[in-house]
Amino acid sequence: EADIYQTPRYLVIGTGKKITLECSQTMGHDKMYWYQQDPGMELHLIHYSYGVNSTEKGDLSSESTVSRIRTEHFPLTLESARPSHTSQYLCASSELGQETQYFGPGTRLLVL
Amino acid sequence: GIQVEQSPPDLILQEGANSTLRCNFSDSVNNLQWFHQNPWGQLINLFYIPSGTKQNGRLSATTVATERYSLLYISSSQTTDSGVYFCAVERYNFNKFYFGSGTKLNVKP
Numbered sequence: 001e002a003d004i005y006q007t008p009r010y011l012v013i014g015t016g017k018k019i020t021l022e023c024s025q026t027m028g029h030d031k032m033y034w035y036q037q038d039p040g041m042e043l044h045l046i047h048y049s050y051g052v053n054s055t056e057k058g059d060l061s062s063e064s065t066v067s068r069i070r071t072e073h074f075p076l077t078l079e080s081a082r083p084s085h086t087s088q089y090l091c092a093s094s095e096l097g098q099e100t101q102y103f104g105p106g107t108r109l110l111v112l
Numbered sequence: 113g114i115q116v117e118q119s120p121p122d123l124i125l126q127e128g129a130n131s132t133l134r135c136n137f138s139d140s141v142n143n144l145q146w147f148h149q150n151p152w153g154q155l156i157n158l159f160y161i162p163s164g165t166k167q168n169g170r171l172s173a174t175t176v177a178t179e180r181y182s183l184l185y186i187s188s189s190q191t192t193d194s195g196v197y198f199c200a201v202e203r204y205n206f207n208k209f210y211f212g213s214g215t216k217l218n219v220k221p
Binding site: 031033035040041042043044045048050058059088090092099100101102103105106108 | 113145152154160162196198200207208211214216
């Protein structure tokens with residue numbers, strides 16, 4: 001099993017609040033990803049990173065931002081949460097040259 | 113992006129039955145993976161299989177890259193196999209994964 005962690009696992013928050021979803025991996029992987037998934041639906045890539053100080057937007061438009069200051073840490077921030085942000089957010093990582101993606105347990109976000 | 117289509121969208125099996133899940137994709141890819149998402153939302157990688165055939169216990173997968181499809185076989189299904197099976201592909205030099213909409217499997221005892 002891969003060692004990739006996400007906190008919090010569940011979050012209920014009011015509209016307009018700033019939130020940060022944490023993702024950490026202990027495998028030294030260079031690549032990290034954030035996906036958004038509505039219940040029972042496909043995953044959509046919202047951000048990815050190839051390494052420290054590298055971040056890119058995915059195909060799904062997102063009002064979130066990410067940072068990659070340390071290899072093991074890839075937090076996602078919503079400056080002002082809205083009900084449309086209600087979803088599950090999944091973090092993943094993989095090693096350059098080895099293509100298997102490992103996923104964290106996810107954060108279920110509910111914005112009231 | 114790449115279009116990824118999975119079929120069937122839903123599947124109900126009796127425990128012990130076999131099944132085949134299909135993934136079609138619209139462009140050449142250098143990476144294809146199958147994942148299982150359990151009822152608690154955790155995604156587990158089953159196979160990295162851009163081409164050829166692999167087997168792992170009761171599961172096996174085959175990808176025919178030239179015809180742009182992959183198949184996941186589940187034999188002697190168990191209730192713990194329930195969940196959603198996703199296919200994900202990555203195109204050459206794009207470094208992004210595209211997921212299908214999944215096959216939701218329910219194995220009944």
